[in-house]
Amino acid sequence: MTKTTTAQGPVLGTRALNRATLDRQLLLRRTPMAARAAVEHLVGLQAQEVKPPYYALAARLDGFTTGELAGLLESRAAVRIVTLRSTIHLHTAEDSLTLRPLVQPARDREINLFRKGLNGVDLDRLAVLARELVEEEPRTMKQLREALGTRWPDADPQSLAIAARCRLPLVQATPRGVWGRSAQVTLTTAEHWLGRPQEPAATAETAVLRYLAAFGPASVKDMQTWCGLTRMRPAFERLRPELLTFRDAQGVELFDLPDAPRPDPATPAPPRFLPEFDNLLLSHADRTRVIPPADRGRTWQANTFYCPLLVDGFLAGVWRILDGALVIEPFRELTAAERAEVLAEGEYLLGTVHPDEGHDLRLGKVLP
Numbered sequence: 389m390t391k392t393t394t395a396q397g398p399v400l401g402t403r404a405l406n407r408a409t410l411d412r413q414l415l416l417r418r419t420p421m422a423a424r425a426a427v428e429h430l431v432g433l434q435a436q437e438v439k440p441p442y443y444a445l446a447a448r449l450d451g452f453t454t455g456e457l458a459g460l461l462e463s464r465a466a467v468r469i470v471t472l473r474s475t476i477h478l479h480t481a482e483d484s485l486t487l488r489p490l491v492q493p494a495r496d497r498e499i500n501l502f503r504k505g506l507n508g509v510d511l512d513r514l515a516v517l518a519r520e521l522v523e524e525e526p527r528t529m530k531q532l533r534e535a536l537g538t539r540w541p542d543a544d545p546q547s548l549a550i551a552a553r554c555r556l557p558l559v560q561a562t563p564r565g566v567w568g569r570s571a572q573v574t575l576t577t578a579e580h581w582l583g584r585p586q587e588p589a590a591t592a593e594t595a596v597l598r599y600l601a602a603f604g605p606a607s608v609k610d611m612q613t614w615c616g617l618t619r620m621r622p623a624f625e626r627l628r629p630e631l632l633t634f635r636d637a638q639g640v641e642l643f644d645l646p647d648a649p650r651p652d653p654a655t656p657a658p659p660r661f662l663p664e665f666d667n668l669l670l671s672h673a674d675r676t677r678v679i680p681p682a683d684r685g686r687t688w689q690a691n692t693f694y695c696p697l698l699v700d701g702f703l704a705g706v707w708r709i710l711d712g713a714l715v716i717e718p719f720r721e722l723t724a725a726e727r728a729e730v731l732a733e734g735e736y737l738l739g740t741v742h743p744d745e746g747h748d749l750r751l752g753k754v755l756p
Contacts, residue, residue, distance in 0.1 A: 400605060400634045400642065403653035405677040406701045411649040412602050413668050414448035415660050415698070421449055423456045424480060427466060430602050430667065432477035432487070435468050438565055440663030441478045443695070446740045447660045454567040454741060461565050464582055468560040470553060473616040473670070474498055478565070482587075484578050488557040489589035494616045495554040505544025506551055514540075518552035519577060526561040526574035529553075557586060592623035597645065603671050605634055605644035614671035636674070657701030659730045661737050664693040669703070679703045683719055686755075699726055705755070707734075713748040714738055717755050727751065 433441040460466035533545035557578040563569040694706035705718035
């Protein structure tokens, strides 16, 4: 791999960081890895909506089927739970029991945003009552608001439900999240759903090593952006003897695992259709390794979020399923070769995730 060396250490340019991250994200080539192993390696998948985890794995795994991931949820080998950055992620059962307690300090801070609506509320008592309610049967947030509101009628109902979600490791009960099935969100505790107690929190050092394996090379701020925690530098410093260090083009120190892949920046990167909120685009403080500065913010408009298209490893457009068609809207004119590869990848996506729905494929005009 070509790189420059300074007095502060080797410098990794944008393309070098891009290729290294894509490799660890299973996006330089599809892998025959099983869905469960991929979810574990990637330390979870963004799951704000039902479909994104399926699109995420279709872009990464060879031979993936929607039924494989749906089966993990139905068998409770995987769950949907609020963890990283206070957002819903699909994790393996094992990770849900160790990662949620790791990020609990961030959930505790989140409660502070709703203190005004929780005046006079005993949060420990609230957690006990909420646990009894959701372990009796899975409850919707509306049902939690109503039930907790009878105990604290002067409190804000929404704040009560959010406090319960922050204090307890609540998972979404199936069939929510299962491909092809429709269901509202109902919640119960991870311990009750999985039939086993919560485990000790993953150590900060373990989290750093897993993050670097899936998203590195990366800075301390990158990792903090990914997990939503602060004060992670001491964990990096304790690991420093075991890690390699680099610098990015701006001189920011980057850490990495010694045996992690760092491909040549010239390594080809095939086009990939990713879901909205894919962690590839959200897990670094400096996102230029994937998002060109001129295209920052182009995957959302007002309250609408679009699915990103990667070309040559970088954000180059958006896509969506609209009126029975996969509509592709690039940010620039594609070359003939890029166009052919994008269309072929679109056909692959439709054949993998929507094989029986007869979607068309449309390449729209370049977005201004």
